[in-house]
Amino acid sequence: MSDNLTKLDKIVSLAKRRGFVYQGSEIYGGFAGFWDYGHYGVELKQNIERLWWRMFVEERNDMFKMDAAIIMNPAVWRASGHAEGFSDPLVECEKCKTRFRADHLPSPRLRQAGVEGDACPECGGALIRAEQFNMMFQTQVGAGKDSVTTYLRPETAQGMFVNFKNTVDALHPSLPFGIAQIGKAFRNEIAPRDFFFRAREFSQMEVEYFVREKEWKKHFEKWRKAVGEWCDAIGLSREHVHEVEVAPEDRAHYSKRTIDFEYDFPHGRKELYGLAYRGDFDLKNHSEASGVPSTYHEELGVSGKNIFIPHVIEPSFGLERTIFAVLLDAYTEDNFGGETRVYLKLKPVLAPVKAAVFPLLRNKPELVKKAQKIYKSLRKKIPATMWDDNGNIGKRYRRQDEIGTPYCITIDFQTLEDDTVTLRDRDTGKQERVAAKALKKLLHKAIV
Numbered sequence: 349m350s351d352n353l354t355k356l357d358k359i360v361s362l363a364k365r366r367g368f369v370y371q372g373s374e375i376y377g378g379f380a381g382f383w384d385y386g387h388y389g390v391e392l393k394q395n396i397e398r399l400w401w402r403m404f405v406e407e408r409n410d411m412f413k414m415d416a417a418i419i420m421n422p423a424v425w426r427a428s429g430h431a432e433g434f435s436d437p438l439v440e441c442e443k444c445k446t447r448f449r450a451d452h453l454p455s456p457r458l459r460q461a462g463v464e465g466d467a468c469p470e471c472g473g474a475l476i477r478a479e480q481f482n483m484m485f486q487t488q489v490g491a492g493k494d495s496v497t498t499y500l501r502p503e504t505a506q507g508m509f510v511n512f513k514n515t516v517d518a519l520h521p522s523l524p525f526g527i528a529q530i531g532k533a534f535r536n537e538i539a540p541r542d543f544f545f546r547a548r549e550f551s552q553m554e555v556e557y558f559v560r561e562k563e564w565k566k567h568f569e570k571w572r573k574a575v576g577e578w579c580d581a582i583g584l585s586r587e588h589v590h591e592v593e594v595a596p597e598d599r600a601h602y603s604k605r606t607i608d609f610e611y612d613f614p615h616g617r618k619e620l621y622g623l624a625y626r627g628d629f630d631l632k633n634h635s636e637a638s639g640v641p642s643t644y645h646e647e648l649g650v651s652g653k654n655i656f657i658p659h660v661i662e663p664s665f666g667l668e669r670t671i672f673a674v675l676l677d678a679y680t681e682d683n684f685g686g687e688t689r690v691y692l693k694l695k696p697v698l699a700p701v702k703a704a705v706f707p708l709l710r711n712k713p714e715l716v717k718k719a720q721k722i723y724k725s726l727r728k729k730i731p732a733t734m735w736d737d738n739g740n741i742g743k744r745y746r747r748q749d750e751i752g753t754p755y756c757i758t759i760d761f762q763t764l765e766d767d768t769v770t771l772r773d774r775d776t777g778k779q780e781r782v783a784a785k786a787l788k789k790l791l792h793k794a795i796v
């Protein structure tokens with residue numbers, strides 16, 4: 349087994365053992381492409397979302413939030429081109445019946461043509477071309493003869509395009525400006541695999557940034573930089589992230605330029621994020637199909653108004669792929685006190701638990717009382733503070749290390765005498781004695 353696969357196995361096991369990620373419907377044997385998040389997985393997810401809102405909306409004055417419905421009028425998907433074109437070429441092995449996306453196959457000949465007769469990468473059987481497979485999940489809305497067939501959205505983007513006019517009318521932004529959204533997307537992937545890298549239900553964090561056509565290159569470059577800064581903020585090493593210019597024939601139907609941000613996942617270098625210049629494709633199509641113009645009106649003083657459809661730059665971030673990459677970059681093993689130690693070197697801003705408070709012994713009421721007092725007062729200032737009195741101190745450290753808790757605080761007999769505690773740093777394992785009353789300030793500085 350290669351080192352990378354070993355690392356993947358370790359992360360899958362840690363994610364389950366410590367309550368981050370579970371296989372969906374696991375007690376029924378699972379359900380391919382669907383995943384459930386446990387307590388620490390939800391905390392990590394929410395911390396990533398909070399940081400994303402902060403960096404891309406709250407710290408700027410040209411961005412607006414949006415939360416659109418998952419199910420939209422089917423006319424949206426006809427106008428966007430998804431009803432017609434959101435499909436992948438499917439090939440099937442005659443012998444083992446495994447299905448592959450032709451564009452994911454190793455041989456360039458197969459990738460391009462999905463040619464019949466080539467060998468199956470799994471068993472060597474003959475591949476046959478099956479069909480073009482639309483990846484949108486269909487659903488029926490309403491009952492009986494009045495029901496309408498539509499789809500679960502395969503991307504969050506369309507919710508922002510169809511609300512372009514509402515945003516302009518309600519918020520009066522001036523160009524350039526952007527709409528940002530975090531939400532679920534659904535794709536009936538032919539081959540969901542590689543832990544939760546390719547799922548059928550996932551979340552996207554997307555920005556539609558509207559610009560004047562002549563300025564698209566400048567804004568594309570700014571967003572390219574911003575995606576890199578985001579990778580730094582979540583602790584991804586730049587060595588593991590690679591920008592790849594996508595060739596015209598490989599771009600999505602709406603894109604005039606795309607850069608993929610690929611990450612060194614254990615199963616290879618694969619797309620983590622995308623940055624696309626979608627031109628005016630979406631706003632133009634929705635204007636024509638709905639009859640409601642998605643236009644921007646620019647006042648030109650005495651010479652009147654310039655009315656036009658803006659162009660759009662779209663940075664698109666998969667939330668689960670972010671979690672996967674963050675876990676991979678954070679997973680660390682070292683040798684501590686003669687033993688192998690595993691810890692998640694998460695950026696404190698993302699850590700599900702910021703600090704854990706322990707009484708040295710759980711059966712000494714005076715220690716527990718003092719520790720509870722410190723814990724309750726810390727929690728008021730730092731809500732993600734955790735109480736842990738399970739097992740001995742060594743076990744508690746190991747548990748917190750695997751969750752990625754940056755600081756552990758132990759209340760011992762000396763605390764009762766001089767009101768100091770031990771503060772242990774996750775990465776160095778070093779412990780120092782600090783005054784209990786200095787904790788709030790110390791931790792606040794370290795984790796914000």
Ligand code: ATP
Nearest residue numbers: 537545546547550552619620621622664665666669
């Ligand atoms: P891929 O080539 O891996 O199928 P894509 O090019 O179809 O991805 P986009 O349509 O650009 O992906 O979607 C934007 C982002 O949404 C991706 O960069 C990725 O982070 C995320 N994403 C897309 N499909 C999935 C999926 N099946 N599971 C998890 N995340 C996904």
